[in-house]
Amino acid sequence: MRKPNKYLLILLVTVAGYVLVEYYKPKPLDWKATYENDDKIPFGTQALYELLPGVVQLANVKTVRLPVYNFLTETKPAGRSNYLFICRDLNIDGNDQKQLLAYVRRGNNVFISAYDLPDSLCSVLGFKATVKESGKADSTLRQNFVNPQLTKASGYNFFHDDGRNFLTINNNKQITVLGRNARKEPVFIRFVYGKGQFFIHNLPLAFTNYYVLSPKTSDYAFKALSYLPALPTYWDEYQKQGRFDEDQQSILRYIWSQPALNWAYYLVVFGLIFYALFAGKRTQRIIPVVEPPQNTSLDxxxxxxxxxxxxxxxxxxxxxxxxxxxxxxxxxxxxxxxxxxxxxxxxxxxxxxxxxxxxxxxxxxxxxxxxxxxxxxxxxxxxxxxxxxxxxxxxxx
Known part of the structure; x- marks a missing residue:
């Protein structure tokens, strides 16, 4: 019986060992800020979403996967309620804003924590979301509440935030400052609008898993949300994940959500494009059939x-x-x-x-x-x- 090639065996063992190491090695930590309520990564919000009903006595928290306009006109929440937005940028158009203002005017509450807010909404509520120059950024800048019952002596440090964002109030008596940074700049305000209230917060990173589960900052998010009354609460995920939830994921959406499959998809697409470009040139063109000339003299x-x-x-x-x-x-x-x-x-x-x-x-x-x-x-x-x-x-x- 022929002996197996020892070099081939060494190669197979090496490849198998590499595959096993790659498969079982710990995955690198993803520090991308998604603010999604089903993300367990540091800057997702799964921990807050799951703890929110029990800690802040908001027994009824529902996820919304519709634009503001569609949700408030088609669903029409019954009774008074809270509408919660935690995202990087709040992207709403004129129709969304009109319905949101009407929703608060009727006696409901909207809590928004975002870095970038629409200028039109800021103008209506009488404040500006200001961003300082990069050179003045301070990642050690501490935050704290104005209410003595919520104030922490040492303050709260969210060192992954660059400390450049704050709110500027335009002498509006209907606005109450609820939180400031160490420079005494407002970072958390309340605005009474009609029968309801707007809560504007400009540090959404404070509501992510990393800071909700950290002992030094774990109570900050719940103290901020404690200003909301105990009413049915709607948690917006449309700003972060769009209309479709996990049960409505298509094959392409699933591929795009997985980095490895995403790279494989683009590799196949570009491979087919290059094949069409280069293989098409190398393929011999069809030789036309030329009929031999016929001698019709005899006919x-x-x-x-x-x-x-x-x-x-x-x-x-x-x-x-x-x-x-x-x-x-x-x-x-x-x-x-x-x-x-x-x-x-x-x-x-x-x-x-x-x-x-x-x-x-x-x-x-x-x-x-x-x-x-x-x-x-x-x-x-x-x-x-x-x-x-x-x-x-x-x-x-």
Whole structure:
């Protein structure tokens, strides 16, 4: 029995070991800020979403996967409620904002924690979301509440935040500052609008898993949300995950949600594009089928012959035959066929290497046919036979 190749075995063991190491090694920590309520990564919000009902006594927390306008016009929440937004950027259009303002005016509450807020909403509520220059960023800047019952002596430090964001109030008496940073700049405000309230907070990172589960900052998010009354609460996920939840994921959405499958998808797409570009050039083009030219001379001669035979025009056919034969003599031997005399017969016999007697007979028949007023069928047959004998003598047919 043939022994296995030891080098091949070493290669297989190495490959298998590499695959096992890659499969079982710990995955690198993902520090991307998603703020999604089903993300367990540091800057997801799963911990807050799951703890919220029990800690803040919001027994009824529902996820919303619709735009603000669609949710408030189509679903129409019954009774008073809270609407909670925790996201990087709050992206709402004019219709969304109009419905959101009407929702609060009727006695409901909206809590927004985002870095980037629409200028139109800020203008209506009387504040600005300001961002300082990068050179003035301070990741050690501490945050704290204004309410003495919520204030922490050492403050709260969210060191992953760059500390450049704060709120500027335009002397609006309806706005109450609920939280400030160490520079005394407002970072958390309340605005009474109609029968309801807007709570504006500009540090959404404080509500993520990392800081909710950290002992030093775990109570900050719940203290901020404690300003909401104990009412049914709607948690917005449309700003972060769009309309579709996990049960409505299509194949492509699942592929795009997985980094490895995402890379594989793009690799296949670009591979097919490159294949189409380069393989298409290398493939031989279709060779068109070219039909060989057909010799229709014989068919033409037969057609003409049948035409003359059916009409019985022997005189015309004989003269045509004489005309074509003399043209062939002129072209082949360079002779003048104007005068068909003995000198012409001798020259033709010499150049065609035929007997003088046979050539004399042919020239005589040609000369008589040219002089005749009308030629009969017999004349045609006699002359044709003489021409065929002359050609047979030349070509040896």
């Amino acid at each position: 033409f001669v037969k057609t003409v012959g049948r035409l003359y035979f059916q009409q019985g025009d022997h005189d015309n056919l004989t003269r045509k035959q004489i005309q074509y034969f003399l043209a062939d003599i002129r072209e082949q031997y360079g002779l003048t066929t104007t005068v068909l005399d003995n000198e012409f017969a001798e020259t033709l016999a010499r150049k065609s290497s035929t007997s003088l007697a046979e050539t004399d007979e042919l020239v005589r028949l040609l000369r008589n046919a040219q002089k005749s007023v009308s030629l009969s069928e017999f004349d045609l047959i006699t002359l044709n036979a003489a021409i065929e004998r002359f050609k047979t003598g030349i070509y040896g047919i």
